[in-house]
Amino acid sequence: MALSTGTHAGALLAAAVLLPFVGMLLGVLLGGRQVQRVALACMPLGLALALGITVAWLREGQTLVYLLGGWAPPLGIALRADGLAVAMLLAVAAVVCGIGMYARADFATPPDVRESRAAFSYWLLLMAVWGALNLVFVSGDLFTLYVALELLTFAGVPLVCLAGSGETLRAALRYMLFALCGSVLYLLGAVLLYGGYGTLDIPLLAGAVQPGAIARTALALMTAGLLAKTALFPLHIWLPPAHGGAPAAASAVLSALVIKGSWFLVLRLWLDVMPGVVTWASAQLLAGLGATAIVVGSVVALRQERLKLLVAYSTVAQIGYLFLMFPLAFDATGNVLVHGAASTGGLLQAVSHATAKAAMFMAAGLVYAALGHDRIADLAGIARALPVTVLAFVLAGIALMGVVPSGAYLAKKLLLDAADGSGQWWWTIVLQGGAAFTAAYVVLVLGSALRRRSAALMQVKRVSRLAEFAALLLAVGSLALALAALGPLPGHLVSNPLAPKELAMTLLVLVGGALLALGLSRAPLLAAPRPAAAAPAGRLRQAALALGIACEQADRLVRRWSFASIGLLTLAALFGALLLVGRAT
Amino acid sequence: MNVETLFALCACALVGIGLYGLIVQPHPLRKLVAFNIMGSGVFVLFGALAKRGAAAGMAADPVPQALLITAIVVAFAATAVTVAVLLRLIESTATASLANEPPSGE
Amino acid sequence: MSVVLDVFSIVAIVAGLVFFLAGTVGLLRFPDAYTRLHALTKADNLGVALLVTGLLPQMDGLLAALKLLLVWLLLMLSSAAVSQLIAHSARRRECGE
């Protein structure tokens, strides 16, 4: 038996994985009201563990390793935490705590029953999602990662249909079947890798893998499968109805956290398992899908009538963002993907998206709770009634836009630098244009929310202050990420955030966003458009509307099952082909 | 041809057959059956690889076989969850269609 | 001795195979559910029974022989019960029509 069990602080990794699961099991055992108490007790503990891991990682200055049972790979399983994993662990712990604060109001057990279905299920599934994500981040074994992915799916699916309506059940079933399809493809890839190299351990595989038939097929299949689980366009078949129909506290979990699991795994595969198999062309394809997701997702988001669906479609767009980093991390001289500015930028994007998107869904949920509806056109007066909620929504939007002080700003800066450095100017356009799209729907919502209302606003229900505060906290956290990230990052990135150039850029994004919102929204944004302003803009508006309708139709077509599943296989084939031939430039 | 290659090739075909069913069969239950066939194809492939790895007096590599047991149980859990969702959908809407929701505003 | 046992095994197993053959042919060729059921139970019960009888002399330990008998017993039980349930359901179907 091996004596060494890895680095000193490695045991913390096992604890971080186990804590949510043990919490979940205890919740099942105790039942009733105790479920919520156990879950809420786990949250600060988990956050403390994540902080502990961060401190240990900073102190040791190297990847934390823990050998389970003392058995070294390839026979045993190792848990590992590098910078990517540590950042994600911390972000997820923070978001889970925020969501926990928010959900206390929505998922409290009613006073007249011993145990309610919704509360029991929600808190336990939240714990399950958390444990599964921690496992995804720290597991160093491809099969354990498969089990973790399945855990994530089994916990995510019931969250979709917690409300129990027919539409959410349909969404859940689509999600389940499509996700299963994706995980089988992932497992198939892992099996091929074992057949080729006799191990499933990530570092051992990374050392052994050669660009050949087996590695290429495995990478193509696994990537396609994981993209299906991440819901990258055009594989977002299940995402909008699922995220738009679930209760807000569940949507926040699904949108901010669950999709990050499979995204993270793509990152691991491309960057750590098979960086040498990846080709320039395949990375371009991945980011190209991302760019399409940004355009289609944003345009369709702008055409939604309901706030929650708007936020759900904006998730489709944001997922696109997360994949822009791949070609930028490609080192053309060595034909290999490398850790560097681009991957850090991508990671930072994921973290700020997790926090901001959770905040956005929470705010949307609060609006829904207060008004009894979430029709964007009827939001007038809400800014006065729920100032904190609207502020949280706007701050989250600003954080997503990537304007000056936010984490996403740093991320965008890193990616822009990487794009400049590698001469891939076209991604600069996508990065800047994407920000304008994000600005557009913030403007759209804000425009509606700030409008004065003639009659007094009817509030159906008083919203919980704590929930509002939780949303605000996460939004502010996303903005403040810039400060937190500055420590380990080079200082020149934020040399002068208030310089005229930066301000002009911000203004440009905002103005672009406003124009997009004006042109693309379904209902005219301004309540009574002045004829003078409307006349010259008429033709542009017509063109924009046509674009909007085209995107909507494309979205509906792509989200048909036969199209999506064929798309999945076609993508796998395309990736395979590009991995084979794409060793150019 | 030895038995492991035979079954490995057979497994490749099973994966393809399962994929086909997953795409073209409209009913969710049929998709689920197809998923199980595709999954079993992957399992048989893994089993054939285990047989290839026979060494050290063992008739097959025990690691993939142990993983297979886990994978079979996980696939069963997946089937159970999917069936439960499907039955609940039928119960509450009397349909099992996976078609898109009607466009908003209509 | 062992030759005699081997011959016994071979004879019994071949007889079992014949019943499997008969069961299959019956299932395919017989006209309705009841006669097909009749054919099936022959393969189930007698086929496996003869196989087990043939294999018993080849066993080296008591446990293995016990397992063989148990398999046969289980098959008898389930096949008898299930056949009856099938016949019942087929009959009910006919009456219903």
Add this chain to the structure above:
Amino acid sequence: MTTLLSLVVALLLLWLALWTVVARDAFVAVAGFVVYGLLLSLVWVRLAGIDVALTEAAIGGGLTGALLLGAVGRLRGTEAAAAAERSGAGTRAFAALLSLGVTMVLALCVLALPEPAPTLAPQAADNLPATGVGNPITGVLLAFRALDTLLEAIVLVIALLAVWSLAPDRFWGGRPGPRYAADPDGVLSYLARVLPPIGIVVGLYLFWAGADHPGGKFQSATILAAMWLLVQMAGLGDAPRIDGRWLRTGIVVGPLAFVAVGLLGAWQAGAFLGFADGWAKPMIVVIELALLPTLVLVLALLLNGAPARNSGKMPAGDGGR
């Protein structure tokens, strides 16, 4: 001769799979799948995976088959509606082409596999004595890769929570599925009295054999769960209320005991899920013993489905007939 046998099994398997996938009727497809599951056990035997064959025979053929059959019985005419959504010939042809492509590429990979095959068998053989068990697969499942086994138990618990969460609110805490009336034919009741004792003996035998021979807690638990379900189907027993204290305890005892033993290992041997010298075998037995009730309960309850009635009362029109 063995090659011929394998060839027949392989062709049969392919034919069944194809036929299951293209059959018109969902019931036919599921019946085909049950047969397919039986046949798969033969494949595992041919591939020298007796442990896998046991699992496949128990779960793949038995439990999954029963689960799907139960679902087919409750489709209620949704099939006809689905048939109308059948994809066009073009889509089907394209899907067939793509699937064929995947098969071809996979086949190429299979033929390109390195020779000699990479294997962990020698390492497993070298380290097996330290675990004290004779069956290398049990060694992998409970020592080398114990985390996977712990996670698998957790997967099952989460799947059960997922299934339960689908219940209508008013039935929360109630019993799943219909209450079956005792069968008037008597045949089923008879079988449900005779079979379970045999099943329990066989199940416990497999459990006991698992340390040194093929078998183990999963296969054993599946058989025990099937026997319990059999008793329920015959109307001799009822599904449990999902809020029962003993039930909840049984569901979590396995994974919790697993974690506890893991922590003991962290204290004694310095590694979570590790075993101090000489402690491996007893600890493995403790884990397996604790997992057994969990697995039996969870597997059976997964088949039972979401709670669908309050205790005692039969929902109108849905009682067992």
Add this chain to the structure above:
Amino acid sequence: MSEFLLSAAAFVVLMVAVGLVRVARGPSRAERMMAAQLLGSGAIGALLLFGAASGERAMFDVALTLALLSAFASIAFVKFALRQDEKVADDDATEGRR
């Protein structure tokens, strides 16, 4: 001897494979069920022969498990699916004509 046993196993599998045509043809669910039952018995028989031929006694355990679980699946069949037969008799009748 083992060669003979293996041949016998192959023969049994071949036989029940032919019987599978009945699963395909039906016409009623009961017939499909019978064919499944036959294949179950065949698989068990083949496993016994195979186990005796190879000397791997654990195969008998597989046969035992298969016997128990296929009985269970058959009963699920009867309980869940055959009862439906009465309801969907018309469907089956049209299918029979096909």
